[in-house]
Amino acid sequence: MSKFYVCTAIPYVNDKPHIGHAMDFLYADILARYRRQQGDDVVFQIGTDEHGAKIAEKAEEAGQTPKEYADSIVPLWEAFTQKAGISNDRFVRTTDEAHEQRAQIIWENLSEHIYKGSYTGWYCxxxxxxxxxxxxxxxxxxxxDHNRSYDKLEEDNYFFRLSDFTERVAEAISTDEVRIIPEYRKKEILNLVTSGLEDISISRPADKIAWGIGVPGDDTQVMYVWFEALMNYITVIGYPEHDDFATYWPADIQLIGKDILRFHAAIWPAMLMGLELPLPRVLYAHGHVGSDGIKMSKTLGNVIDPVEVIDKHGLDAFRYFFARHIPSYDDGDFTWEKFEQVYNSELANDLGNAVSRVAAMVVKYQEGVIGTIPPAGHDIQRYINALEDCRFDTALEEVWEQVRGLNGYIEQEKPWELAKEADTEHLGEVLAYMCGALLQIADLLVPFMPDTADAIAGVFSTGVVKPLDGPLFPKDVVAKQ
Ligand SMILES: [Zn+2]
Structure with missing residues (x-):
């Protein structure tokens, strides 16, 4: 058994969950479930980013303190991740006392790379x-992105000597010490890093923005929210002294949206190097989801609410569509039309029908008794490789090859004719093979569609068919839309 630590980027609590966050959680959840299925010891972190000027502003608008405001929003996130079937076992809030204390320890342990200076420049x-x-x-x-003018800052700040780490970070990326997926994003970030990293401001004056974690030993300054938020990946497992930290760090994979790659591929590795800690093994940057070919935006009113998709079509249909039909290495697109077409053809017809037909035939011809199920012999190496490479779309494509293969086999073997010919021995073999194929498919679906996988296994796994009450993916659910 090996350990597997998977981390997601922690979103600001100034907004309710949208599809971009859902993608982070979903991909991470697929990996976490896959590793648990392999018997690995998995730790899966999610959380919320609660400090900074943006949250303070929102709280003021709401007539609350920033902490009250955050407390009122966090339950929405917890409810959302539950609804999306996210199986995280850690939830870090950057206002947790443990995070705050550990962040201060990190600052102190980085102190030889930190200096005080003055910053003149712009901030959004x-x-x-x-x-x-x-x-x-x-x-x-x-x-x-925010349709607001930049603030001109002229203030004393602490700086992190990021420039000192340029060569080491470039080296770590080019040698895959931290492997960046997909490869073309690795090239992008490598170009940026090799052109030279500049020192970065990592604090703000407390009299301008008080909502943050205090800089140790200087109560006139609070930590810059990004610098402190990145620390969550190690504070949540108890850096520096907790056993969990020793056991689980480095992260086996960190998942982020492509827009925050610079923070995670340049600044975060440099911070870890400053702390003399190993780097995350993999950094996967996924694309964005648009709607009908355009970026989702509140102004355009084309924002797809993940909760609405789940409510209308069920959790597994949601998980399936976004894992398979949003390209794992690129931006993707959602339309209700496409979603419903996929639901009908791939879920209701390809998979749902295969399950109900096979179950019905075993009941009809063999009174439900399956007999000896041969080991499913399909080669799943491409599925495994796809998951290693975060090609969630390809992994599901592989599963659907098997689903389609099974449907083809049903048409080819025509069990109903074998029954007419009273060829019971061959009929028994054919049906047992089909049940075995469905059990393997169920197994491969565990990370992606856990309820569906359970339902299929429930029908066939005991050797006697227990048919479902209704179709796996009822079509009338779509018709209501
Ligand atoms: Zn902005």
């Missing part, structure tokens, strides 16, 4: 990011 509160002069010029002084 929406992004919670320092912006370069070039960027500000290019965007005419207004953040295109």
């Amino acid at each position: 509160v929406g992004c919670e990011e320092y912006k370069t002069e070039t960027h500000v010029k290019d965007t005419a002084g207004t953040c295109p």
